Amino acid sequence: xxxxxxxxxxxxxxxxxxxxxxxxxxxxxxxxxxxxxxxxxxxxxxxxxxxxxxxxxxxxxxxxxxxxxxxxxxxxxxxxxxxxxxxxxxxxxxxxxxxxxxxxxxxxxxxxxxxxxxxxxxxxxxxxxxxxxxxxxxxxxxxxxxxxxxxxxxxxxxxxxxxxxxxxxxxxxxxxxxxxxxxxxxxxxxxxxxxxxxxxxxxxxxxxxxxxxxxxxxxxxxxxxxxxxxxxxxxxxxxxxxxxxxxxxxxxxxxxxxxxxxxxxxxxxxxxxxxxxxxxxxxxxxxxxxxxxxxxxxxxxxxxxx
Amino acid sequence: xxxxxxxxxxxxxxxxxxxxxxxxxxxxxxxxxxxxxxxxxxxxxxxxxxxxxxxxxxxxxxxxxxxxxxxxxxxxxxxxxxxxxxxxxxxxxxxxxxxxxxxxxxxxxxxxxxxxxxxxxxxxxxxxxxxxxxxxxxxxxxxxxxxxxxxxxxxxxxxxxxxxxxxxxxxxxxxxxxxxxxxxxxxxxxxxxxxxxxxxxxxxxxxxxxxxxxxxxxxxxxxxxxxxxxxxxxxxxxxxxxxxxxxxxxxxxxxxxxxxxxxxxxxxxxxxxxxxxxxxxxxxxxxxxxxxxxxxxxxxxxxxxxxxxxxxxxxxxxxxxxxxxxxxxxxxxxxxxxxxxxxxxxxxxxxxxxxxxxxxxxxxxxxxxxxxxxxxxxxxxxxxxxxxxxxxxxxxxxxxxxxxxxxxxxxxxxxxxxxxxxxxxxxxxxxxxxxxxxxxxxxxxxxxxxxxxxxxxxxxxxxxxxxxxxxxxxxxx
Ligand SMILES: Nc1ncnc2c1ncn2[C@@H]1O[C@H](COP(=O)(O)OP(=O)(O)OP(=O)(O)O)[C@@H](O)[C@H]1O
Ligand SMILES: [Mg+2]
Numbered sequence: 001x002x003x004x005x006x007x008x009x010x011x012x013x014x015x016x017x018x019x020x021x022x023x024x025x026x027x028x029x030x031x032x033x034x035x036x037x038x039x040x041x042x043x044x045x046x047x048x049x050x051x052x053x054x055x056x057x058x059x060x061x062x063x064x065x066x067x068x069x070x071x072x073x074x075x076x077x078x079x080x081x082x083x084x085x086x087x088x089x090x091x092x093x094x095x096x097x098x099x100x101x102x103x104x105x106x107x108x109x110x111x112x113x114x115x116x117x118x119x120x121x122x123x124x125x126x127x128x129x130x131x132x133x134x135x136x137x138x139x140x141x142x143x144x145x146x147x148x149x150x151x152x153x154x155x156x157x158x159x160x161x162x163x164x165x166x167x168x169x170x171x172x173x174x175x176x177x178x179x180x181x182x183x184x185x186x187x188x189x190x191x192x193x194x195x196x197x198x199x200x201x202x203x204x205x206x207x208x209x210x211x212x213x214x215x216x217x218x219x220x221x222x223x224x225x226x227x228x229x230x231x232x233x234x235x236x237x238x239x240x241x242x243x244x245x246x247x248x249x250x251x252x253x254x255x256x257x258x259x260x261x262x263x264x265x266x267x268x269x270x271x272x273x274x275x276x277x278x279x280x281x282x283x284x285x286x287x288x289x290x291x292x293x294x295x296x297x298x299x300x301x302x303x304x305x306x
Numbered sequence: 307x308x309x310x311x312x313x314x315x316x317x318x319x320x321x322x323x324x325x326x327x328x329x330x331x332x333x334x335x336x337x338x339x340x341x342x343x344x345x346x347x348x349x350x351x352x353x354x355x356x357x358x359x360x361x362x363x364x365x366x367x368x369x370x371x372x373x374x375x376x377x378x379x380x381x382x383x384x385x386x387x388x389x390x391x392x393x394x395x396x397x398x399x400x401x402x403x404x405x406x407x408x409x410x411x412x413x414x415x416x417x418x419x420x421x422x423x424x425x426x427x428x429x430x431x432x433x434x435x436x437x438x439x440x441x442x443x444x445x446x447x448x449x450x451x452x453x454x455x456x457x458x459x460x461x462x463x464x465x466x467x468x469x470x471x472x473x474x475x476x477x478x479x480x481x482x483x484x485x486x487x488x489x490x491x492x493x494x495x496x497x498x499x500x501x502x503x504x505x506x507x508x509x510x511x512x513x514x515x516x517x518x519x520x521x522x523x524x525x526x527x528x529x530x531x532x533x534x535x536x537x538x539x540x541x542x543x544x545x546x547x548x549x550x551x552x553x554x555x556x557x558x559x560x561x562x563x564x565x566x567x568x569x570x571x572x573x574x575x576x577x578x579x580x581x582x583x584x585x586x587x588x589x590x591x592x593x594x595x596x597x598x599x600x601x602x603x604x605x606x607x608x609x610x611x612x613x614x615x616x617x618x619x620x621x622x623x624x625x626x627x628x629x630x631x632x633x634x635x636x637x638x639x640x641x642x643x644x645x646x647x648x649x650x651x652x653x654x655x656x657x658x659x660x661x662x663x664x665x666x667x668x669x670x671x672x673x674x675x676x677x678x679x680x681x682x683x684x685x686x687x688x689x690x691x692x693x694x695x696x697x698x699x700x701x702x703x704x705x706x707x708x709x710x711x712x713x714x715x716x717x718x719x720x721x722x723x724x725x726x727x728x729x730x731x732x733x734x735x736x737x738x739x740x741x742x743x744x745x746x747x748x749x750x751x752x753x754x755x756x757x758x759x760x761x762x763x764x765x766x767x768x769x770x771x772x773x774x775x776x777x778x779x780x781x782x783x
Binding site: 099101120121122125131133135136137138139140141142146147150151152153155159160161164165167168187189 | 545546548549550551646649650651652655656658659660661662663665666667668669670671672673729730
């Protein structure tokens with residue numbers, strides 16, 4: 001494993017190999033490398049302990065297209081992992097496997113070191129995995145409160161919907177994300193793109209998420225709202241929540257993420273601590289699949305990049 | 307509960323009151339609708355219904371004068387009472403169709419399903435239970451009713467299973483059902499009419515004295531309904547106060563209670579003005595050893611003991627009024643129950659959310675497949691209810707009993723404002739839609755217009771209603 005040795009700082013410690021260069025037998029993976037040691041020398045604390053989430057060798061194909069090809073990523077409590085890649089790289093598809101939207105063709109998912117099956121979104125939610133989808137996934141014909149609480153409505157003592165309580169709570173969350181938001185009685189189809197995005201974010205953070213997946217959460221937001229989401233991510237991180245952040249905005253990712261994972265054509269190009277790489281190096285990873293010194297290459301790295 | 311803690315500073319004033327900024331110069335009409343929060347579309351539908359009624363009354367009055375409100379035969383207690391009974395079966399099924407269409411599904415098989423259920427359970431009643439238990443045994447009607455409901459739920463769930471899990475489009479599954487179920491019904495009935503039904507079972511049809519509530523209990527029921535309306539309004543206001551939401555002005559709340567009570571009491575008054583039909587009255591006199599006094603028959607031939615234009619109380623107890631009939635009460639009850647399910651339960655919420663965006667509903671953790679099965683099963687259950695009403699009303703079951711019902715049910719649903727694109731529709735809309743359609747059908751037969759032209763008009767109204775509804779929605783945007 002030459003690529004590991006290249007990084008002298010990590011030489012002595014077992015390293016979490018994020019993108020395996022060749023398929024690894026399941027037996028090899030059964031015993032987990034002592035995770036406490038992994039982050040030993042890194043200045044950011046969050047990656048200590050068992051990973052919240054570990055996805056190993058995930059593959060999924062649509063028809064002939066290998067949307068995700070033996071991708072492995074992980075996430076530690078209180079850590080923000082940025083997921084980068086060109087359009088169609090497979091970022092959304094990979095996290096949709098985690099959120100239960102897609103059934104993987106191969107690979108394993110571990111939560112807190114235990115292998116679990118995620119066959120549908122309910123399984124993922126039961127593990128505390130909340131997702132803000134790129135498409136927002138809102139029911140357009142009902143209002144913000146109904147969307148926020150969809151699938152876990154507040155009930156009155158009689159077991160009927162407590163719409164007033166739900167609206168009241170929604171007002172509080174939305175005020176925090178988007179203070180100018182007033183249109184609580186309208187179906188979300190009547191809202192602006194940014195307002196809709198705020199509703200989707202509110203839904204993901206309102207329930208006790210342990211793992212938050214944010215697929216381009218600020219794509220439609222204005223500068224003020226984007227800043228608010230940034231602050232929110234930092235707060236959630238401080239609370240020990242693990243966050244996958246997909247974004248095309250390198251500045252955002254560098255600002256918020258502890259680590260970043262770059263994908264290209266469904267494969268992981270490499271993983272790096274944010275502070276070990278430069279913008280240009282990351283751009284090289286995204287565009288050319290070139291893995292720089294500071295990063296651990298994955299199966300998607302071009303040969304000469306190693 | 308919520309994981310994000312809000313610092314007091316950020317929470318300070320979400321000022322909910324500013325949500326509906328009152329415009330400085332709004333018209334009285336806009337102000338009225340804003341204050342009462344009445345759905346303008348519902349009002350439009352009711353207006354259309356009243357217009358249809360007025361046209362038929364005037365038209366029939368021109369042909370021959372009668373004692374309807376506008377001088378015709380349509381707006382008479384007798385006709386309106388019958389209209390309710392005739393509408394009930396279609397209305398019950400259309401409430402289920404609302405949820406299906408809202409969920410982007412459809413059930414074309416309800417008519418055939420109705421025939422199948424009716425024939426199947428009639429065979430059970432007439433050929434199995436009656437000989438086994440003896441005619442008139444109380445278990446017969448209980449088992450008959452239970453069998454209708456169970457069979458309906460089962461067939462509906464079967465449809466739903468094929469749609470949700472075998473992933474066959476609902477249109478195809480239920481088109482198959484439309485053809486197949488009536489075939490099974492024909493086989494079961496061997497092409498014959500299965501009759502007569504159990505005597506008690508007949509109560510559900512509204513054709514016999516036992517299925518009429520009578521004026522006293524009708525008034526009691528109406529009073530209870532008025533109290534419920536008032537309670538609902540007051541309770542709603544209390545909820546808004548609890549969460550510091552904007553309130554309706556007091557006059558608007560009072561108006562809602564008044565208009566609701568007026569509708570309830572008015573309907574009850576009409577129902578209570580319909581006297582027993584002559585045949586029933588004669589039977590009643592015979593069994594009670596009463597002498598029918600010589601009087602002049604009422605113009606519509608239903609009331610006896612009339613002299614000229616005056617009601618003559620010739621003998622105590624010889625002027626009886628029907629009040630609400632059981633099928634009408636069932637339809638009203640189903641309407642209320644289904645409205646509750648659609649708007650107050652998470653099941654209903656899921657149906658609407660799934661119709662709005664099926665993928666989003668699934669991603670939100672809703673088991674949309676199982677939900678689909680449940681909605682189809684509910685549809686089947688309601689078809690079971692309607693099959694009870696229809697076969698009891700006819701006091702027989704044939705394989706043609708529910709023929710073309712699916713068209714009327716879907717038409718009623720769509721006329722009532724349910725969008726075939728999914729996600730939009732109301733139960734009360736479908737009820738009004740069913741009333742509009744039945745009004746046209748029975749109004750035209752009142753005018754002795756041939757059935758063919760009835761179909762023409764109903765079809766035209768269906769298309770026109772959808773056109774108007776779309777225009778209305780476009781203007782809202
Ligand atoms: N449901 C699907 N059916 C068929 N192909 C799909 C489906 N979802 C994704 N794909 C394909 O998988 C590949 C990866 O798509 P994905 O949405 O994961 O990209 P992405 O990295 O999220 O891109 P973007 O930055 O544009 O959001 C693409 O080639 C896409 O066409
Ligand atoms: Mg994407």
